[in-house]
Amino acid sequence: MTRPAGRALALWLLAMLAGAIVVWNSRFSADMSFFLPAKPSAEQQVLVDQLKEGVVSRLLMVAIAGGDAASRATASRALRARLEKLPEFVSIQNGETGSMNAERDFLFAHRYLLSPAVTPERFTVDGLRQAVADSIDLLASPAGMMLKPLLPRDPTGELVELVGGLNAGAQPNARDGVWASRDGERAMLLIQTAALGSDTDGQERAIGLVHSQFAATAANDKLSLQLSGPGLFAVKSRATIKSEVSLLSTLSTVAIVAVLFFVYRSLRLMTLGLLPVVSGALAGVVAVSLAYDSVFGITVGFGSALIGEAVDYSIYYFVQSGRLGVEHWRARFWPTIRLGVLTSACGFGALLFSGFPGLAQLGLYSLSGVVVAALVTRYILPPLAGANLDMRDLSHIGPRLKRGIAVLQSLRWPILLLALAAAAMLVVNRNHLWHPNLSALSTVSAADGAADQTLRADISAPDARYMAVITAPDRESALQAAERAGQKLDVLITEGVIGGYDSPARFLPSAAMQASRRASLPPTAELQARLQTALADSPLAAGKLGGFLDDVETTRRQGQLSRESLHGTALALAVDSLLLQRPNGWSVLLPLRPPVGHGEAGVDIAIEPVRAALAGSGALFVDMKNEFDTLYNDYLHEATLLSLAGFVAIVGLLAVTLRSPRRLGRLLLPLLLSVVLVIAGLHLAGQQLHLLHLIGMLLIVAVGSNYALFFDDASQAARGFEDFDDATLVSMAVANLTTAIGFGTLALSKVPVLHAVGVTVGPGAILALLLSACFVGRKGGA
Amino acid sequence: MIKRLLVGLLCVLTALPASAAFDIAQLMGDLARHKGGRAKFVEKKYLAILDKPVVSTGEMTYTAPDRLEKRTLTPKVETLLLDKDILSIERDKQKLSINLANQPEALAFVDSIRGTLSGNRAALEKNYALHLAGNADKWVLTLLPSDQKIASMVQRITVTGNKNQVRIIEYLQADGDRSVLNIDPVDPGNGQ
Numbered sequence: 001m002t003r004p005a006g007r008a009l010a011l012w013l014l015a016m017l018a019g020a021i022v023v024w025n026s027r028f029s030a031d032m033s034f035f036l037p038a039k040p041s042a043e044q045q046v047l048v049d050q051l052k053e054g055v056v057s058r059l060l061m062v063a064i065a066g067g068d069a070a071s072r073a074t075a076s077r078a079l080r081a082r083l084e085k086l087p088e089f090v091s092i093q094n095g096e097t098g099s100m101n102a103e104r105d106f107l108f109a110h111r112y113l114l115s116p117a118v119t120p121e122r123f124t125v126d127g128l129r130q131a132v133a134d135s136i137d138l139l140a141s142p143a144g145m146m147l148k149p150l151l152p153r154d155p156t157g158e159l160v161e162l163v164g165g166l167n168a169g170a171q172p173n174a175r176d177g178v179w180a181s182r183d184g185e186r187a188m189l190l191i192q193t194a195a196l197g198s199d200t201d202g203q204e205r206a207i208g209l210v211h212s213q214f215a216a217t218a219a220n221d222k223l224s225l226q227l228s229g230p231g232l233f234a235v236k237s238r239a240t241i242k243s244e245v246s247l248l249s250t251l252s253t254v255a256i257v258a259v260l261f262f263v264y265r266s267l268r269l270m271t272l273g274l275l276p277v278v279s280g281a282l283a284g285v286v287a288v289s290l291a292y293d294s295v296f297g298i299t300v301g302f303g304s305a306l307i308g309e310a311v312d313y314s315i316y317y318f319v320q321s322g323r324l325g326v327e328h329w330r331a332r333f334w335p336t337i338r339l340g341v342l343t344s345a346c347g348f349g350a351l352l353f354s355g356f357p358g359l360a361q362l363g364l365y366s367l368s369g370v371v372v373a374a375l376v377t378r379y380i381l382p383p384l385a386g387a388n389l390d391m392r393d394l395s396h397i398g399p400r401l402k403r404g405i406a407v408l409q410s411l412r413w414p415i416l417l418l419a420l421a422a423a424a425m426l427v428v429n430r431n432h433l434w435h436p437n438l439s440a441l442s443t444v445s446a447a448d449g450a451a452d453q454t455l456r457a458d459i460s461a462p463d464a465r466y467m468a469v470i471t472a473p474d475r476e477s478a479l480q481a482a483e484r485a486g487q488k489l490d491v492l493i494t495e496g497v498i499g500g501y502d503s504p505a506r507f508l509p510s511a512a513m514q515a516s517r518r519a520s521l522p523p524t525a526e527l528q529a530r531l532q533t534a535l536a537d538s539p540l541a542a543g544k545l546g547g548f549l550d551d552v553e554t555t556r557r558q559g560q561l562s563r564e565s566l567h568g569t570a571l572a573l574a575v576d577s578l579l580l581q582r583p584n585g586w587s588v589l590l591p592l593r594p595p596v597g598h599g600e601a602g603v604d605i606a607i608e609p610v611r612a613a614l615a616g617s618g619a620l621f622v623d624m625k626n627e628f629d630t631l632y633n634d635y636l637h638e639a640t641l642l643s644l645a646g647f648v649a650i651v652g653l654l655a656v657t658l659r660s661p662r663r664l665g666r667l668l669l670p671l672l673l674s675v676v677l678v679i680a681g682l683h684l685a686g687q688q689l690h691l692l693h694l695i696g697m698l699l700i701v702a703v704g705s706n707y708a709l710f711f712d713d714a715s716q717a718a719r720g721f722e723d724f725d726d727a728t729l730v731s732m733a734v735a736n737l738t739t740a741i742g743f744g745t746l747a748l749s750k751v752p753v754l755h756a757v758g759v760t761v762g763p764g765a766i767l768a769l770l771l772s773a774c775f776v777g778r779k780g781g782a
Numbered sequence: 783m784i785k786r787l788l789v790g791l792l793c794v795l796t797a798l799p800a801s802a803a804f805d806i807a808q809l810m811g812d813l814a815r816h817k818g819g820r821a822k823f824v825e826k827k828y829l830a831i832l833d834k835p836v837v838s839t840g841e842m843t844y845t846a847p848d849r850l851e852k853r854t855l856t857p858k859v860e861t862l863l864l865d866k867d868i869l870s871i872e873r874d875k876q877k878l879s880i881n882l883a884n885q886p887e888a889l890a891f892v893d894s895i896r897g898t899l900s901g902n903r904a905a906l907e908k909n910y911a912l913h914l915a916g917n918a919d920k921w922v923l924t925l926l927p928s929d930q931k932i933a934s935m936v937q938r939i940t941v942t943g944n945k946n947q948v949r950i951i952e953y954l955q956a957d958g959d960r961s962v963l964n965i966d967p968v969d970p971g972n973g974q
Binding site: 137138139140141148152174539540541544 | 834835837
C-alpha cells in the first residue's frame, strides 16, 4: 500500500470511528413525532400535546370475546381486579357498579364547595323555598328516585346540580353487570395507562401486561382478548418500522452486492465499491443525529434507497476508469458526476426546509449520504484501489445496449404521444389524484384501523375532537380562567350549540370560588330560622333537616379543597388530565361535547359560535380533526413549494453549467416525461397520491438527471450515440440498476412514507435512463 | 278505520255473557286485545319524609305491545318514553337514554307495567307471582316479586282495572313509601 493510500485509509478509518461513536450515542425513535410539526402553531401545539400525553392517547380499549356472557363478565371483573393493583395503570373501568362509590362520596361530602348553584341567593328564604320545591318536584319523577334517601341532608339538591353537569351522554351497553359491546357478545373494558402516549416502551409494557394478566385470569380458554388504542398503534408501528429497516436494508444490500459481484467478478473491487456506500450511510445517520435529538426509524429505513444511489459513484469510477486510468477519469468524467451529485443534493436539500420533521430528516440524511459517498469515491477510493484495478472489460456489452437505444430512439413519437395521453389523463382526473388527509401517511393497517373503530363504537370511547385550551401562569389563575370560560360554555349549552363540557374546576374549584361559595353559607342559627320560614307551607318539614344544617356547618368550618383532597378517587385523574403543569405555566383543557343529535350519530359542533363566545376569555378553541386536516394541507402545500424550489434549483444549476437552452431542454424533457408517466401509472394502478409521491417526483428529477447528464456529456463528445463510450454506457446501466433496486426495495415497505418514495422513484429512475437514451441528441444538431 | 273496528270488537266482547269464571288467562287475553290508546293520569307519591303526597299529572299513550309514552305536565314537564327496551327521559333540556337490557332490575320493574298492559303473562310470571281477584268488570291483579333483588325495591304492585282497561297501578316500595297511578282513558270515539 502506498503512503497516500495509507494516509487516506487512516483518515477514513478515523472519520468512520468518530461517526460510529456518534451513532452509538444516538437516540432512535419510531414514534409519531416523525409526522408532528416542527414549529407548531398554538392550535397545533394542543394537538401535539394531546397526541403525546393527552388522556385519549393513553386509553386502551379491551374486548373479551367467546364463551357466554357470564364467563365474559367474570373474566372482565378478574382482569380489572388484577390490573388495578399494577402501577402501570391509572384506571380500569368495566362498568362494575360500586366502582364509583369513592367519587360519589367525595362529591356528596363537598357538595357545598363544588355545586355551581351555591350562591348567597340560594340560601335566602326565597332561594331555599325554590330549591326545596324543585327537589320535591323531582321526587315525582323516576329520575328523583336517587334523590329520595338523600333529601334530608341535601334538600336543595346540590348533588343533582353536580351530577347534572357530568357526561350524561352515551354509556356503553352492559351485560351481567359489566360493560358489553353493542351486540352484547363481548365484554368491554376501558384502561388508562400511566405511561404517556409518546412513551412507546411504556405502552408496550402496559399492553404486554394486559395480555399476560388476561392469560393468567382466563381459566376458560374459550375466551379471547382484543385490544386497541393509540398505544397499540404506536407499538405496532414501531415494530413494523424496526423490522422493515433491517429487512429492507438487507434486501437492497444483498441485491446490490449480487449485481456488483456479477459485474466485477472480484471480491476486492466489490468490497472497495461498497466503501462509499457504508461511509455515506454512516454519514447520513451522524448528520441527522447531530442536527436533531433523535433519529427516526423511517429515516434509517430510507437507507436502502441511499445505498442504491450512493453505490453509483464507485460503479462509475471502476467501470469508467478501468480503461482510461484515474487521471483521465478525473478530468473526463468527474465534472459530470459532480454535477450529478449537485443536482441530487438540490433535490434532497430542498427537503431540509420542510416543517414536517420526518421529511427534513430524510432530506438531511440523503443529502449528507450522497455527498459523502461521492467525496469518498473521489478522494479515498482511488488511492485505496491503486492504479491497477484489474477491472474486467465490460465494453462488449456496449454494442448490445446501443442496439437497444436505437430501438428506443425509433419510438420517440409513440413515447411522446403516450406521455401526452398520460398528462391529459392526469389533468382530467386532477381532483381525484390526491389522498385528502394525513391518514395516508399512517402506518396503521386498514384491518387494525377497522378493529379500532369497532371497539371505539362499542365502548363509546371519547374521541376528544373539540377542546378549549387555556394557559395561565399558576394553578389558581388557571382554575379561575376555567371557571370564567365555563360560564360562557354554560350559555352555549342552553343555546344547544354544545352538548356539554368537562372542566377541572368542576372537581377542584379555584380557591377564590371555594371561598365565595363558603361565604354564601349562613351560620346554623340563621339557616335554621330561614328554613322555618321557607318551609312553612312545604310538605317537607324543616324539623326533618338536621342533617342539612350539620353538613352546611361542617363545610363552613372545613378547609380548602386541594388537589390532594381528591386523592384516591378517579376525580384526581380527571383533574390531572385536564389541568396540566407545563414548563412555562399551567394549561387547562376543556373538552367539549357535541349536542346530542337526532339520529344515532352525534352532530358536529358549529365552530364559529363557540369561537365567538370564547373570544376575549383567553380560551383557545381547537377542533382536532380540523387541525389534523390543516396540518396535512400545510405539509402538502409546503411540499409542493419545496418540490418546485428544488426543481428550480436543479434547472438553475444545469442552466448555469450547460449554458445552452437546447441542451437544457433535451436534458429535462426525458425527466419530465418520466415523472408524468410514473404518476399516470400510479394513478392507473389505483394508488392515491400523497405528500411523499410528490417528493418522489422531485427525486425522479434529482436522481434521473445523473443519467441524463451522462448522455448530454456523451452527446457533446460524440457525433452520434453509435460513437458513445461503451464503458460509460455499461456503467450507467449498472448504476441505474442499483438505484432502481435501492428505491424499488422501498416499494415493498408497508410504511406508506417509504412505499410512496419507492414506487415513484424506482420506476422513475429506470424511465429517466431509458428516456434520456431515447431522446439523446447529437453534437450541434438534433 | 282500525279504531272503529276495535271499538266494534270491544262491543262484541263486552256483550258476551260472563259465563266462565274469571281467571288470569282470561284477563291476559282481554288485555292482549287492547291495542292501545291515550289516557290522562294522576300520580300520587306518598313518601315518609313528606307530610303531603307529591302529585303529578299528565298524559300517557300506549301502543301495543311495547311502546309507552308518559308525558308529565305538572309539576314539571317531563317526557318518559319506553320503546322496546330503550327508556328515555327528557327533562329540562336534559335527555337520558337507558337500555333496559343492561339493567335487569329496572327491566323487571318496567315489565310489571308493560306486561300488564300487553297481557303478557309469561313476562309477568318471570319476576312476579300473580293473584287475581274480582270479575271482568272490576278486577284487581296483585304482583308479588319472586326475585330477591326486585323485592328489595318493591314489596307489591297492585293493578286495578275494568274489562281490558287498566285503571290504577299502585306500587308499594320496600321502604313503605308508595305511589298510586290513576289512569283515565281519553277516547274521543267513545265519547268518554
